[in-house]
Amino acid sequence: MTAILGGGISGLSAAFYALENRKLGPLVLLEISDRLGGWMRSVKSKSNAIFEKGPRTVRPLGLAGANTLAMIDELNLADKIIPISSAHSASKNRLIYADNKLHTLPNSLMSLFRVNSPFNRPLFTVIFDDLAAGKGAAGDESLYSFTERRFGKDIADYLISPMMCGICAGDAKKISVNFLFKSLAEMEQKYGSIVKGLWKKRWQEILNSKRKKAPEEKAEMLVGSAAQARRERWAIWGLQGGIQQLPEALEKKLAEGDVQIRLKTQVRSITFKPDFVEVDVSGEIQRFERVISSLAAGELGKLLQEQHPQLARELEAIPTVTVAVINFEFPGKILPMEAFGFLVPPKEKIPILGVIFDSCTFPHRSSTVLTVMMGGAWFDEYFGVNSSREHMESLALEQLRKILGIRVDPSDTHFQILKNCIPQYIVGHEERVKRIRNYISAHKMPLTLCGSSYQGVGLNDVILSAKQAVHDIS
Secondary structure (H helix, E strand, O other), X not given: OEEEEOOOHHHHHHHHHHOOOHHHOOEEEEOOOOOOOOOOOEEEOOOOOEEEOOOOOEOOOHHHHHHHHHHHHXXXXXXXXXEEEOOOHHHHOEEEEEOOEEEEOOOOOHHHHOEOOOOOOEHHHHHHHHHHHOOOOOOOOEHHHHHHXXXXXXXXXXXXXHHHHHHHOOOOOOEEHHHHOHHHHHHHHHHXXXXXXXXXXXXXXXXXXXXXXXXXHXXXXXXXXXXXXXXXXXXXXXXXXXXXXXHHHHHHHHHHOOOEEEOOOOEEEEEEOOOOEEEEEOOEEEEEOEXXXXXXXXXXXXXXXXXXXXHHHHHHOOOEEEEEEEEEEEEOOOOOOOOOEEEOOHHHOOOOOXXXXXXXXXXXXXXXXXXXXXXXOOHHXXXXXXXXXXXXXXXXXXXXXXXXXXXXXXXEEEEEEEEEEEEOOEOOHHHHHHHHHHHHHHOOOOEEEOOOOOOOOOHHHHHHHHHHHHHHHO
């Protein structure tokens, strides 16, 4: 019997893939809350618009993107996909707010040769910055430091820093370069320049394309929704009725597969014995052959503290941040332009991370739906003293009025604080994860890890991590 800890998307995905692995025996999924899906939650407004509390769109590209779409097909959700093409305004128009106004980020080749505020130079000039930078010291460094050193402070401040606010609500001055730019950091060490590395890579691709390819070297054969996504050039996609359709479909699939799902169930400790694992489940000791944990690393560390304090310390050293999500619906079409939304560089010193223009991506009748994200790495700085709903909603609405010129009152709102929702891959994260996995392997612990704490915080990354975790048991 196998215990799967956590009923978020990673735990549900692990159970989904484990259904096909007979070595794991009967499956028991343990979730402390009264619902499945974790941070994936879709709420309906008074007018039936969708308020998303977590992710809302998914990228289809790459192995991870294709893997998620394959899951969508298997769960019979393909007919609910809402594709957003690369030509859609929500794909093309990405904004940042700086110097008291909104700026559209360059979105075409020609725009790289023009001066686009808040930058005071054409962005193609980063090529010369990179060529002049030389090779930095080997080893991990912050994403901000790497970007500033190779491309300039303006790129670090106005492009990379707000991007980190949107991806992981994090501070680029603390996030590891390997989180986002690992391949570029490797190019720097190998070639002394990213531009040189990209050129050599492209030249090698050209040479490879000229020789006859063996069947196994041909491009991956995509099928179903993944093939459609490539053919139709989807940039992102969502689901009719909200992204919560995915965990709900997984729950149904698991129930059909006789997975035992136990809600409102607290795991208090885990003890590894020579031939089994003892798990304290809400005060009752149960035995399992193996544990798959999708819990946040820090939460898992608390369960292992007594028996494996060294491992617990490593797990608990992976920090998380808290994000407040405030959804607003306004009557009428009131936005100044169609776009995915805007992000705010931390240097602007205002209490929001960014705003998503939900109704631009997924229109709803004649209303405007926006989601304001607040806090993240700066939650305590801005809201440590007062994180009440009234205070935070008031601040969010104040910023919407100032930045977007909104004058009407919202017809509906929804507020939620997602405590410790996003892990932070700070400098040294990759080496820490290696130590964690090596410890588990060296002690022959029947414990497998998946989820956002280790190898990617995106929805695609988390689902793929669950698939890999189950595969590693085979």
